[in-house]
Amino acid sequence: MTLAAEKLDQAVALLTELDVDCWLxxxxxxxxxRDPVLPLILGRDLTWQSALLVxxxxxxxxIVGNFDADAxxxxxxxxxxxxxxxxxxxxxxxxxxxxxxRLIAINYSENDVKADGLxxxxxxxxxxxxxxxxxxxxxxxxxxxxxxxRGRKTDSEVGLIRAAVACAESIFEALxxxxxxxxxxxxxxxxxxxxxxxxxxxxxxxxxQCPIVNSGPQSMVGHGVPSEDIRVEPxxxxxxxxxxxxxxxxxxxxxxxxxxRPNESGPPAEVKRAFETxxxxxxxxxxxxxxxxxxxxxxxxxxxxxxxAGFREYxxxxxxxxxxxxxxxxGVIGPRWERYGETPNxxxxxxxxxxxxxxxxxxxxxxxxxLEEMVLVTASGCEFLSSAQTKLxxxxx
Amino acid sequence: MTLAAEKLDQAVALLTELDVDCWLxxxxxxxxxRDPVLPLILGRDLTWQSALLVxxxxxxxxIVGNFDADAxxxxxxxxxxxxxxxxxxxxxxxxxxxxxxRLIAINYSENDVKADGLxxxxxxxxxxxxxxxxxxxxxxxxxxxxxxxRGRKTDSEVGLIRAAVACAESIFEALxxxxxxxxxxxxxxxxxxxxxxxxxxxxxxxxxQCPIVNSGPQSMVGHGVPSEDIRVEPxxxxxxxxxxxxxxxxxxxxxxxxxxRPNESGPPAEVKRAFETxxxxxxxxxxxxxxxxxxxxxxxxxxxxxxxAGFREYxxxxxxxxxxxxxxxxGVIGPRWERYGETPNxxxxxxxxxxxxxxxxxxxxxxxxxLEEMVLVTASGCEFLSSAQTKLxxxxx
Numbered sequence: 001m002t003l004a005a006e007k008l009d010q011a012v013a014l015l016t017e018l019d020v021d022c023w024l025x026x027x028x029x030x031x032x033x034r035d036p037v038l039p040l041i042l043g044r045d046l047t048w049q050s051a052l053l054v055x056x057x058x059x060x061x062x063i064v065g066n067f068d069a070d071a072x073x074x075x076x077x078x079x080x081x082x083x084x085x086x087x088x089x090x091x092x093x094x095x096x097x098x099x100x101x102r103l104i105a106i107n108y109s110e111n112d113v114k115a116d117g118l119x120x121x122x123x124x125x126x127x128x129x130x131x132x133x134x135x136x137x138x139x140x141x142x143x144x145x146x147x148x149x150r151g152r153k154t155d156s157e158v159g160l161i162r163a164a165v166a167c168a169e170s171i172f173e174a175l176x177x178x179x180x181x182x183x184x185x186x187x188x189x190x191x192x193x194x195x196x197x198x199x200x201x202x203x204x205x206x207x208x209q210c211p212i213v214n215s216g217p218q219s220m221v222g223h224g225v226p227s228e229d230i231r232v233e234p235x236x237x238x239x240x241x242x243x244x245x246x247x248x249x250x251x252x253x254x255x256x257x258x259x260x261r262p263n264e265s266g267p268p269a270e271v272k273r274a275f276e277t278x279x280x281x282x283x284x285x286x287x288x289x290x291x292x293x294x295x296x297x298x299x300x301x302x303x304x305x306x307x308x309a310g311f312r313e314y315x316x317x318x319x320x321x322x323x324x325x326x327x328x329x330x331g332v333i334g335p336r337w338e339r340y341g342e343t344p345n346x347x348x349x350x351x352x353x354x355x356x357x358x359x360x361x362x363x364x365x366x367x368x369x370x371l372e373e374m375v376l377v378t379a380s381g382c383e384f385l386s387s388a389q390t391k392l393x394x395x396x397x
Numbered sequence: 398m399t400l401a402a403e404k405l406d407q408a409v410a411l412l413t414e415l416d417v418d419c420w421l422x423x424x425x426x427x428x429x430x431r432d433p434v435l436p437l438i439l440g441r442d443l444t445w446q447s448a449l450l451v452x453x454x455x456x457x458x459x460i461v462g463n464f465d466a467d468a469x470x471x472x473x474x475x476x477x478x479x480x481x482x483x484x485x486x487x488x489x490x491x492x493x494x495x496x497x498x499r500l501i502a503i504n505y506s507e508n509d510v511k512a513d514g515l516x517x518x519x520x521x522x523x524x525x526x527x528x529x530x531x532x533x534x535x536x537x538x539x540x541x542x543x544x545x546x547r548g549r550k551t552d553s554e555v556g557l558i559r560a561a562v563a564c565a566e567s568i569f570e571a572l573x574x575x576x577x578x579x580x581x582x583x584x585x586x587x588x589x590x591x592x593x594x595x596x597x598x599x600x601x602x603x604x605x606q607c608p609i610v611n612s613g614p615q616s617m618v619g620h621g622v623p624s625e626d627i628r629v630e631p632x633x634x635x636x637x638x639x640x641x642x643x644x645x646x647x648x649x650x651x652x653x654x655x656x657x658r659p660n661e662s663g664p665p666a667e668v669k670r671a672f673e674t675x676x677x678x679x680x681x682x683x684x685x686x687x688x689x690x691x692x693x694x695x696x697x698x699x700x701x702x703x704x705x706a707g708f709r710e711y712x713x714x715x716x717x718x719x720x721x722x723x724x725x726x727x728g729v730i731g732p733r734w735e736r737y738g739e740t741p742n743x744x745x746x747x748x749x750x751x752x753x754x755x756x757x758x759x760x761x762x763x764x765x766x767x768l769e770e771m772v773l774v775t776a777s778g779c780e781f782l783s784s785a786q787t788k789l790x791x792x793x794x
Binding site: 028029031032033034036044045047048049065066067068070071074084085086087088089108109110111112113114115116117118119120121122123124125128141205206208209220221222223224225315316325326327329337338339341 | 425426428429430431433441442444445446462463464465467468471481482483484485486505506507508509510511512513514515516517518519520521522525538602603605606617618619620621622712713722723724726734735736738
């Protein structure tokens, strides 16, 4: 069974669970304007305006441009493929009349970028087609449906994610023997991308910023670009944020090391204390993470450990879903800040795969101490997918 | 000067020409939900909700998440970078108050997919932020602005497109000596992708369908996938639709050959006549293509040649823009069908780069005869960027 077939079966079950009659994904020219849900349910691009309909009863109808029809038929996951030439309007309205759904969940969301593939222009086009029909008034957001479909990983998805974690970890393991004092951040980044390519893996996000490499106190923490000028020096913390996409699924991990000065046998006490606090905060989040937990509560469990230790609060969320994308949409294990919308209020479900990530900046003038692990939510708690870093290794000796 | 700097200068001039005070591009998590305008004006991804503002007076303000700020500052194309932590709302509203634009052109379009990067969810978020301000009522589509900015290629863009054309043509030239009778469509496709990779070029659209290879009458014409089962045979027309992306710019071309049967010295008369008609139709479109022409009129010039010769009308447009994408948005040289929206009514401008592409299906049981050329609109007409195919070559001897 292909992944799209598996996820489409899951979607039909979710329509019943969420009491939605019909799910409509409306797209065009997806090579350039990809709807993030397409790789889950289609795995192919569409050119002209196209409508993918899934009903609670299990019907799957793809209304597509004439020149896409053969390619979609060949997939075997869409039993009904309806081609058109001059306009999709007629076939779309006829199909909706036949199905007559009470509500139509469409592909937009204020909160979840991965459930928000419908552009404003295409929404206006759709409303134009449905003018003078009862269906214009029946459109609702498919946010919950898409969030659950993407968030509840199937066994085969978890298997693919495990492989992506193992691949990134093997590259992290090779790093201490390859990264030398005097190398620039950019050199280390290139080295890691080459190791990924050797494992036929792609960077999990845009290559220029994957990995993010931070050496010492002058580096761009966050979504920065590795520097050609900043070099690994004694007294630096080397911090790396890296993930790979392998067979369509991602990993996203952070690791760090300390580079001792000639007179040092280990990291300064404050660096050690920051590292141990970061490990403890991640443990605390993992302990709070289980089905039924609300995302912001899990965030607070970790955040509290950092602030209680007297460190400055980190200015980002503690975790996000990981799947086909490194940032896989759905709920965010984050504080209730406006920029996170409703995502911190979402409830954790079994089968979710999250990162747990946080750090302390500017520690003792040595740089950024940060870690990122990946966990799978189980029936009663969570399981680490990554081999959690609990010791601050030394580099350059 | 970087390409983004060049296009941003062009944008400021266009704001005056089109009498728009302010252009706002509103995005989030662009790694997964790319706004097609970003590669033109930024060339980097943004993570949290972000607002890029350009004014008629030449101001450029990027309001971005805290962790993106350093990376955007490093670009030097956005003199004002405003970071935020908990919500973009405050900085966005304050900036708009200071600029007080009469109209704000935002990144959506019903007609042009490449000017339609704003999702419905993000539009609703934006309207929420602007509630209780005068600005919610001042939002208009940036369709004309983005269409002109993308469509009027600068000299450096034309140079990059020429290089992408030359690269695809060199691969097409190698094909007759490499493609053999008995090879499958899929084998030919792999061969061409390998040649592209050798030239450090990427496929111009999704690799699985680039190139599209059609051999004989049973093949999937249109946006099909090359078959592992259909093989090149005597009596087939071999038709290939292919383009590369090189240094960020694309080519998109179609070529065809005839595979003679043992007793044939050339193609059947009907194949020859179809080929000559296709060449003539493309010539006719090129003759009509000049600044001020309306797109659908150019389409009609080509379409009429095909139908006048008694062949069946092709069920697609005659041409599209080419640039950073193979389908580069803006006006479409196509018939006034509903699916093309307002795009066939657009006016051709100097600096536009278009394809001219059409064909005749099912010719004498031999397959599809189709060609695609690329042209640059000049001050008074158009110049071919591709070496137009005017002879039907023979394959397999």
